[in-house]
Amino acid sequence: MTLSVTAHSDATHRAADAWRRQTSLRRLYTAIGVGLLIVALCGTMWFADEANAGHFFDRLPHILDFLSWLVPKDWNDVWRAMFDIASPHDTGTQEFNFPLGRAYVWGSFYIPEYFELMLTTLNVALVSTFIGFVFAVPFSFIAARNLTPHPVLRLIVKRFMELLRAFPEIVIAGLFAAIVSIGPIAAIIAIGLHSIGALGKLFYEINENIDMRAEEGLRAVGANWFERVRFAGLPQVLPNFMSYTLLRIEINVRISTIMGAVGGGGIGEELKLSISRGFGAKTIALVLLLFTTIFIVDQFSAWLRRKLVGEQAFMIGA
């Protein structure tokens, strides 16, 4: 009895020691990791600060100065800028030339300039997502391990999509700006090509996880590749496809805004001009409009996604 207790407590001690050693080792690793992270953070912060035109601590006290131009003299100018209503402050400068941008549709009914620009940006995002979706669906079935018609073809399509995904969008946009002239079309091509790669990757990962019983059934009755994909693959994956496509629309609205700022037309361009020239009222109007639009698009897409596939944390590994 005493013996067994000793043995038992011996074993317990050994286990406790081992556990302690393991924990302290893990703590050491964690400490090293955190230390490295801190060193990397400090180093990169120093590097970024050195390379910047203005330095962080020099500029910090002036942040508020810089923000002061944002405050318009007359807050009503924000609404006037947004809806292209003539401002009493208009002295012929570009800062208050609100009514000039009106796009007349019918008689005296007009679309305010910023709404039209926002529409351009949204349309760029939608059309490029559509392009991405249309090409990504067939590519994803070719690239999925379980549905591919040929392994070599699968490899080619996979690599191609990887290339599309990694290729910097501004280069494609710049290339096509020289061909189809600067503007939204170049942005559509650039974002569309990128979306093919991005959606294609997500899609084929979904495809690889489908239930293959339906496909086997179709194979047994002699269906060809297209029929198997259409009737066994597509119905299973379509809700997920749509949900990722909606997520892509959210991302593409943001990218198309940025592309606008580098010459792709739309609201980004106007915002860049307005900020760089220090037009307070115009900037606030543009930011408000952009913010509201993105917020609405996000919320709408989130609601639709919930309807399609239920609550799911999409960002994980997405």
Add this chain to the structure above:
Amino acid sequence: MTTMTADQIQSIEERFPHVFRRPLHQRFRPLLLLGGTVVYLLYALWFFNLPQVIRESHWERLPLFLTQWISYDVQPIFRLDEPQITAKYPRFSVLGPDPHPDWVRTNADGSVTILIDGAAKSVTFNKMQATIIANGETVPVALDTGKPLISGPVPGWITAHEDEVVADMGFAGEVRVAADRVKIRKRFLGWANFVFDTRSPFFGKSAGEVASLIVSGPELKPGTSNLALAGDNIWNNAQWQHGDVWTKLLQTIVMAFLGTALGGIVAFPLAFFAARNITPSRLVNQVLKRFFDFMRSIDMLIWALFFTRAFGPGPLAGSAAIFFTEIGTLGKTYSEALENIDDKPREGVVSTGANGLLVQRYGVLPEVIPVFISQTLYQWESNTRGATIIGAVGAGGIGLKLWEAMRTNSNWANVFYMVLLTLVVVFVFDNISNFLRRRLSRTIHDYNRLQAEQE
């Protein structure tokens, strides 16, 4: 196999009404969606004025630009109205200040032969006459009347203008003959002077020569070792700007890292307050969640433009822009992950009487840390790509450099160099992040699978 009787068909139809007797709006939904899409696309066609844009686009430029990515050309001019025919090269020609290329030959009779692509595509000229050879045809051009004149039929690859004859030799180049000068464009595959530019003392030397100079040669520049000189010449190569490009690339990487890491650090504590199962106050949850939405909805572009104004152009502005966007994105994803945890470990820790912080540390953290890290790595990866774009508005990094190189439409080889570097960086970071995530994320795989099964 027997065919089914009408009764059997009917009984199947009755057993599965949700398949065979769907309500009208469900049956026509795909058709409606398709119709809506077509209508929208027609609208977009009109909105972007696509037919006109396509009519006015210059597709012939595309192959030209693409060949410029991987090739360079030399464009000498030969004046015929001077006593002696001599070649004039552009001031910053890739051949250096005193070129004697072997494809320009002065013949015994004073005429000059230029081999555009061997003897099969070449031009030989003196002051009286030029002979263009290409595609198996020989075309003499008389120059003695003050205008270039072709006697005989003009082949398709030659365009004869009033005062100039243009011979298109495809990828190899182009010959333009006028009465007083001959312009040559000869194209070479590859990148010119990639290592040493024309100002460098190492210019034009073979790799072996350079190596022996570095190892045992006399000092080319007094007071500096040849190795240091070579390194300096490469780093400051005027044509390729290796030093600048690599620094800008590092800036892009730093922007993505700094922005994502800081965003994660700030979002981490906030996410605990935003998660409704961890902080029971609805008010705090909602305020924080709306704050995350707000940070996300103010586009990265807006932040980038603001911080460029505030800090001046450079990577600090880019890092700050990514940082602010990332607070929103990571805060949202972190708090969603927290809300999806399994509550049992936490209840277990609570039941031992641990205080609030200890409950989070031992009851919640072990479950979410792999998810958090994985999400952060994913954001880091995607920000590395995004940092390239926001750089173009002045927020630092390679983006601006790329954009400027493209604007001139002449420096496509440099663009391609930078693109290749960016691609390498993106691939490397994708793989690092994928590898780390896979190592970390046995848990996440299980987590994802659980989620998929719950669906």
